[in-house]
Structure formats: structure tokens, C-alpha cells
Amino acid sequence: MSGPGTTGRRGVTSALAEWIAESSPEEVPAEVREAAKLVMLDGFGAGLFGSTTPWGRIAADYVRASGQGEEAVLWGTHWKVPASQAPFANGTSVHAFELDDVHPTALIHVAAHVLPAALAALELRARGPASGERPAWLPQGRPDGRALLHAVVLGFETGARIGLACGPGQLRRGFHPSPNTGLFAAAAASARLLGLDARATLHALAIAGSLGGSLMAAQYGGMLKRFHGGHPAQMGLQATLLAARGATGPADLLEAAYGGFARAYADIEPGALADVAADLGRRWETPKVSLKAYPSCASNHTAIDALSAILKEHPDVSGDDIASIEVRTSRATLEHVGWPYEPFDETSAQMNLAYTVAVLAYDRELFVEQYRAERLREPRLLSLAARVRVAADPEIDGLGREGRHTVELTVETKDGRRWSRRVAHARGSSAHPLTREEVIGKFRRLAASCLDPASVAALEERVLGLEALADATELADCLAHDGGSAQATQVGGWTT
Secondary structure (H helix, E strand, C coil), rough: CHHHHHHHCCCCCHHHHHHHHHHHHHHHCHHHHHHHHHHHHHHHHHHHHCCCCCCCHHHCCCCCHHCCCCCEEEECCCEEECCCCCCCCCCHCCCCCCCEECCCCEEECCCHHHHHHHHHHHHHHHCCCCCCCCCCCCCCCCCCHHHHHHHHHHHHHHHHHHHHHHHHHHHCCCCCCHHHHHHHHHHHHHHHHCCCCCHHCCCCCHHHCCCCCCCCCHHCCCHHHHHHHHHHHHHHHHHHHHHHHCCCCCCCCCCCCCCHHHHHCCCCCCHHHHHCCCCCCCCCCCCCEECCCCCCCHHHHHHHHHHHHHHHHHHCCCHEEEEEEEEEEEEHHHHHCCCCCCCCCHHHHHHHHHHHHHHHHHHHHCHHHHHCCCHHHHHHHHHHHHHHHEEEHHHHCCCCHHHHCCCCEEEECCCCCCEEEEECCCCCCCCCCCHHHHHHHHHHHHCCCCCHHHHHHHHHHHHHHHHHHHHHHHHHHHHCCCCCCCCCECCCCCCC
């Protein structure tokens, strides 16, 4: 008995698969390549720091115990593990401390899902399996930097396009959009690097897209949200490895009317997905990816910028002087980060707007150190966080998805002074991007948590000069800790 998923007709899923398999590196404009390399550098910095966190170490330990075979590097360590397992630990590390990128309207952290899958696929292809003969489906040869960059861009673009259509709907329904959408992104990049044709790529996307289910309740505490970076990276690659061996899925996984990804996760009618496959190779989303200036949920960043501006204008004001902080914003932001703060753990603090602006008011800076566990229960921070009011503003809701992070932040002091600041787009967004020097500086600071200066410099050189790299495994090798000689830098309380 045949169903809609077995007819083979060309729909959105098929169109994406054909583009992933058949596109040429030459069609990617220089500005897109440059943007992608900065996202990659930012992701590697976040991943190296993340490998030093408790949950990063848990993920690495779990992966090491899950199978034998030295095929792919665990970033920030001297270990290699099976390629099918490495993305779980490496993706967890990239998303380990809210330092990784975000596409603000597609609601996806592209580097956490794409880079670990792509690097593991690259290493598997270049080095072959750790045991047994090389299978017929695994292409020969070592991809160069140009091929790696192209595959990464395809992953970024696939995730962003699907996220633009389905991300907001997922968030409204309580799903975590990034990992669910990231399954497709990871499969796209790994399918390209492993040389799958359009038919096999279609099946990789279909298998990957059915392996989600990540829930937004993970933001309220515990380590679970950290693993939302690694799970889709691993499942996306595993879907590709299954498809390479001949496994199949429905041809219309994205757009199926019953049980399709868009309908089930985001309550979107199949006909609303046309933009996912529109202008492939001509319209690019990678330059719109935001690189975070702060290790906090992206929905907090406009409020951070607004309060920072007020504090800069009034250097005499401290957290002790503030009677209240009011943040008017969209209902989506209110529901996502505007809940009353309770000091559970680092995850809940990084996702919470009240704690974030409270610690900023006292410290006047916001990076890893402001989210150390010992800070989260400081009485003065709890007191000020309780005086932060977040409210939905219908006028801001009317700005649509492009304006959903807009805030009107008002500070009132105990002596009656009052200042307001409106911010529509955060520092680090495409509207106010970090400079190239700021991105590189952030990378160096984070990578120094577990690599020596020479290794940090070598990794930076290979990423920024990726097109000239004859063997892209050189980049993968740079992600490995040397096993003992590196002089680690303490960042935020963790040292390797």
C-alpha cells in the first residue's frame, strides 16, 4: 500500500536534497563564505571552552564508553572515538554555555549542529573506518578546505531555511526549535561530505527529521539543554550513514500533511513551506547568523544592550541604587525568558532575563564569570532580580518576527531618577555585527581554556584560510588537546 511519502513526487524535501547534492562551491558568494568562516571560528571557540565544562566532560566520557575505534577527534581532548559518536560530545560542547551563534528569526544555533557532524564525516572519509575494510559507499580521498566550507554552508542554509518556516511555531508549542531543525542541517552537511547523491540525501534528511522531539522545558534547569547541541549533530550524521548504506525514508518528510515535520512540530500547512526551497543558491541566510557577545539566551541580548547603554551614561549608578527595572517586549520573549527567577543552576540563570540584567547592573560586564554557580544565589542579585518586571507590549508584538527581540527598558532609582532605552537589534546581530577583530578576540579567549597559544593560532589560521587548505583534516587535528603540554587559561571557573 503506497502513501504520500512513497510516491517520489518532487516536493520541498526533494528540492533541498537535490540542491545539497548537486550545488557547486562556485555558486557561494565570497561574502557568504567569509561569514561562514567567522561562524565556524566562533563555534570552535565555544566548543573548546565547552569541553572543559562539567556537562562537556560528561558527554565526552559517555561517548568514550559507547564504542571503540579512533576515527574522529573529541575537541579539546587527545581522544578519538567512532565518528558516529563524536558529534554528540562535540555538539554538546559548542552549546555548553550559551556562547554559540543563533539565527534570530530561524531560531537555530547552526554551528552546534553542523560543525560536529561535518568534521566527523570529514574525518571518517579521510581516514576510513578504524577497523575492517573500507566500505564501498565511503568515498576515497581527503576533502580539501573548499569542500568542507561548502558543506558547512549547505548545512547552515538548510537549517536556517527550515527554521524560518518552522522555528517560531515550534517555540510556541513548547518544542526547542534548534535541535529539531538542526537534525536536517547536520544531515545536509554530512551527506555532502560523504558524497551522497540526491536520492540518498533525500533519505538522509527524511531519517534525520524524524529523530527529534526536544522540548523547551530544558531551559528551566539541569544539564539537558546542553545536550540539545550534540544530539541532533549525532543523529544527523547517523541518518546520513544509514542512508549511505541504503536506508530509506518518506520523500515528503518536511511537507507531509499528516505527521510531516512542519505540521507535527509547528502546526504549519504544507503549502506554507514554499520559501524553504525558493531561490536556492541565490538567497543566503548565513550572513544573518548572529554571533553572541554574551553567554546568555539570545532573547536577553537587547535588554543587556539597553541596560549597558544606560549604565554607561550614568557611571555613578550601581545595582544597590536601582529600585526597579521594567522590560517591555514581545510576548514570545516574555514567555521564553521573562519568568520569575529562581536560582536553580547555570542553565536557568543564562536563560532568565531578570538574573541577567541584575548581575549586569552590579558587574557592568557579562561573560562567563557572571554565570558561575557561586554567583547565582547572591542575596543582592536575588533582591534586584525580584524587582525586574517583564511585560508583553502589543506594539512590539505588531513588529512581527523581525522585531520580536525589541525591548523598551526602563530603570528607576531609589532616589526617583528614571531612564529608558529602546533597542531593536542586539549587538552581534546582522544589524549590529561584531567586528572581525571582536569575533577573533572571543575565539582566542575561549580556545585558550584548553589549547596552548600555538595551537590556538594554528586553528585560527586554518579556519580563516580554509579555501587554501589542501587537506581539511588539518583543521580537525587542530581541535585536539595535546594531552598535557598546553598551558590552559582559567575561564569562568573551569580549567582543563
